[in-house]
Amino acid sequence: MTDFIPPAKPIIGAEERAAVDRVLRSGMLAQGPEVKAFEEEFSAHFGLGRACVAANSGTSGLHLGLLSSGVKAGDEVIVPSFTFAATCNSVALTGATPVFADIDADDFNLSPAAIEASITERTVGIMPVHLYGHPAKMDRIMVIADRHGIQVFEDAAQAHGASLNGTPVGAFGSFAMFSLYPTKNMTSGEGGMVSAATPEIERLMRLYRNQGMERQYHNEVVGFNARMTDIHAAIGREQLKKVGGWTAQRQANAAFLSANLTGVTTPPVAEGAVHVYHQYTVRVPEDRDGFAAALREEYNVGSGMFYPVPNHQLAPFRVDVDLPETARAAAECLSLPVHPSLSQGDLERIVTAVNALAAAGA
Numbered sequence: 001m002t003d004f005i006p007p008a009k010p011i012i013g014a015e016e017r018a019a020v021d022r023v024l025r026s027g028m029l030a031q032g033p034e035v036k037a038f039e040e041e042f043s044a045h046f047g048l049g050r051a052c053v054a055a056n057s058g059t060s061g062l063h064l065g066l067l068s069s070g071v072k073a074g075d076e077v078i079v080p081s082f083t084f085a086a087t088c089n090s091v092a093l094t095g096a097t098p099v100f101a102d103i104d105a106d107d108f109n110l111s112p113a114a115i116e117a118s119i120t121e122r123t124v125g126i127m128p129v130h131l132y133g134h135p136a137k138m139d140r141i142m143v144i145a146d147r148h149g150i151q152v153f154e155d156a157a158q159a160h161g162a163s164l165n166g167t168p169v170g171a172f173g174s175f176a177m178f179s180l181y182p183t184k185n186m187t188s189g190e191g192g193m194v195s196a197a198t199p200e201i202e203r204l205m206r207l208y209r210n211q212g213m214e215r216q217y218h219n220e221v222v223g224f225n226a227r228m229t230d231i232h233a234a235i236g237r238e239q240l241k242k243v244g245g246w247t248a249q250r251q252a253n254a255a256f257l258s259a260n261l262t263g264v265t266t267p268p269v270a271e272g273a274v275h276v277y278h279q280y281t282v283r284v285p286e287d288r289d290g291f292a293a294a295l296r297e298e299y300n301v302g303s304g305m306f307y308p309v310p311n312h313q314l315a316p317f318r319v320d321v322d323l324p325e326t327a328r329a330a331a332e333c334l335s336l337p338v339h340p341s342l343s344q345g346d347l348e349r350i351v352t353a354v355n356a357l358a359a360a361g362a
């Protein structure tokens with residue numbers, strides 16, 4: 001039997017190990033100079049043109065960003081239901097209500113028309129997710145937000161380096177969060193990086209991250225310990241030097257798959273969009289689950305379903321709304337391996353397997 005092709009594979013090299021060793025030998029492990037350098041290098045690398053604040057996870061980063069943007073109990077924030085639960089959890093943890101809007105079929109991202117239809121007098125913000133690494137329709141979402149006087153919060157957890165019409169994701173909203181979880185396009189072990197549109201949002205995020213203190217024992221607000229360690233930052237700084245090459249490889253892998261797959265719907269890229277392929281997600285209209293099982297059992301090819309249960313059907317969020325494109329995507333989506341460790345032989349095996357299964361099912 002051929003080797004299993006995993007759906008994701010974090011790449012950790014000698015540079016990351018040496019960086020961790022450097023921090024361990026320094027004896028200073030908690031948030032310090034490595035975190036500060038990582039924040040500055042991250043912003044510069046992705047051309048965000050704004051300050052970044054590191055957190056101990058992406059989810060913490062979303063929570064810090066929402067609190068610092070003034071989101072509170074009684075407010076509503078429009079979110080996709082077709083996303084990872086962290087998007088909705090972070091809104092709910094502020095006391096605000098996540099309001100689920102449908103997605104568009106083309107990019108799996110929030111539909112501008114559905115956003116408009118979901119706005120009420122309690123809506124304070126829209127939180128688009130740049131799902132799979134494809135930018136949400138930010139040009140239209142920013143116009144809607146301006147017209148209604150509400151904010152935009154970006155969940156860029158999966159989209160390091162993505163852009164729309166030359167503007168990087170992470171430079172649109174009041175804040176934007178990039179996750180550094182191991183399966184994301186780059187990692188720090190666990191972690192999140194949050195860009196801030198204003199010095200005040202940046203300052204508040206730093207306060208909430210550290211018990212509400214900017215100066216020690218001069219607490220201003222009720223805060224968390226959501227600090228990143230220097231150990232994790234040191235890993236992230238090394239990954240930052242490599243993520244550009246990995247993204248180019250993801251894009252090349254995706255181009256090969258899109259050119260050669262038949263019988264499944266390959267992911268389109270919008271005009272003006274740079275897709276960084278955190279996931280390469282096809283639609284399998286008939287018996288997606290059986291298709292995934294056969295890929296694994298007959299061809300030893302891994303795959304993922306992101307996400308088979310929409311958030312509005314999860315116990316903490318259950319509401320009776322009709323989101324037809326969300327339901328269809330949850331039933332049809334299948335993410336194939338696209339990570340930068342794939343060999344040409346792996347890519348060919350994926351194509352052979354998918355095309356054979358699609359032909360057999362048709």
Ligand SMILES: *Cc1c(COP(=O)(O)O)cnc(C)c1O
Pocket residue numbers: 057058059060083084086087129155157158179180181191192
């Ligand atoms: C991974 C992810 C998060 C949360 O990030 P963590 O670093 O795992 O806390 C939030 N939103 C989306 C869309 C994600 O994929």
